[in-house]
Amino acid sequence: MPFERPIIRVEPPGPRAREVIRRHHELIMTSTHDPENLPLVIERAEGVWFVDVDGNVYLDFTSSVAVNNLGYPTHPEVAKAVSEQLHVLAHAAGTDFYNPYQVQLAEVLTSIAPGGFPKKVFFSNSGTEANEAAIKIARYSTNRKYFIAFIGAFHGRTMGSLSLTASKPVHKRRYYMTMPGVVHVPYPNPYRNPWHVDGYEYPDELINRVLEYIEYWVFEHQVPAEEVAAVFFEPIQGEGGYVVPPRRFFQELKKLTDRYGILLVDDEVQMALGRTGKMFAVEHFNVAPDIVTLAKALGGGVVPLGATVFRKDLDLEPGAHSNTFGGHALAAVAALKNIEVTERLLPRVAELEKLFCERLSEVKERYQRVGDVRGLGLAWGVEFVKDRKTKEHDAKTRNRVVYEALRRGLVLLGCGKSAIRLIPPLIITEEQAKIGLDIFEEAVKAAST
Ligand SMILES: Cc1ncc(COP(=O)(O)O)c(C=O)c1O
Known part of the structure; x- marks a missing residue:
């Protein structure tokens, strides 16, 4: 290490990988691993490279689901901090x-989160918990019952956040009833609405269609508008397919919600920090949400850490919400260093955006099965x-592309019904990004024949 290119010594999954996967399925709850998941058994990782148990070396275009923005195993500055x-x-x-x-981290988060108003923070351990806190803050502070969320959204899997989630029916099968009071509306998906x-x-x-839908159909x-506590949204839908809405959408949404005293909750769990070239993806849309939730990358790829940053005047009373690990000192130190390093990476992310846009647009031009390419910074969906006219989903080709890429040493993750997300660690160099994009095109070519 470090590596210059992927090295495939044995067709994945190799013999050692197969054995771990076999034992895994015997011992670990079935619900976490889809049969379509990649047979990738990671033994170690460095920078943007994974090494599997059979010695294969892969380039990572997943950031371990938007967590390891600073690469592997731990960014040296975060590791040092x-x-x-640990000894303190x-x-x-x-x-x-x-x-x-935790006070230092709250100072930083409240100052970098969008909106010039005073804010406070609740710390937790995951994205779903950050959203559960947002649900409670919204209901408590407004004393209203209902929520609006978007079709295609993913906000988590605990009963409150699950009720806001609407990306796949399997997430909800047999769990009814979840939290009542959520109405789902179409997301402003420019490609498919x-x-x-x-x-x-x-x-x-x-x-206008989406806003009309909310005003008229909802x-x-x-539900009466004056009983809606909040609208939950992802600035870019992540699990739903890396869907980027029109730039003016959230400003217009805010005009509508302001008219009825409805709060805006911005779920940045998958997009913050820095993934889109700005610390928070919502900064691209010039709007200040009342509540922002974070997790995934916040802990620097080392510690599980969630945060709910909210307008100070929405605060709860003592005892109304808490947890065990909130305000964890080690997690706070990891996040502080992570934020410092991420801020330095933002110009690089903006630069690499051009490369991804150009190369992926070329792939779209060359291969008919590619219906749409969208993204910002290092958050891309294909x-x-x-058929380009009917836009019928092609999950089979998507799955083949992911597998053909793995065979060539590139790790990708699907999202939505037939999309792939390309989300490398933000530390990736231009050369490494080009290697990955070339392999991506080869995989699309192989899957298209
Ligand atoms: C936008 C968004 N919100 C919430 C969550 C849930 O986060 P966690 O899995 O940490 O509970 C996710 C997870 O993928 C997510 O992408």
């Missing part, structure tokens, strides 16, 4: 006692269709 902190203080009941580390509006050509028309038929 964490190992020093790791856990000391941050929700019962006080520590200065119920009105067949081409949202790239006619963004304003798409925006507020005039289903959607596969059987």
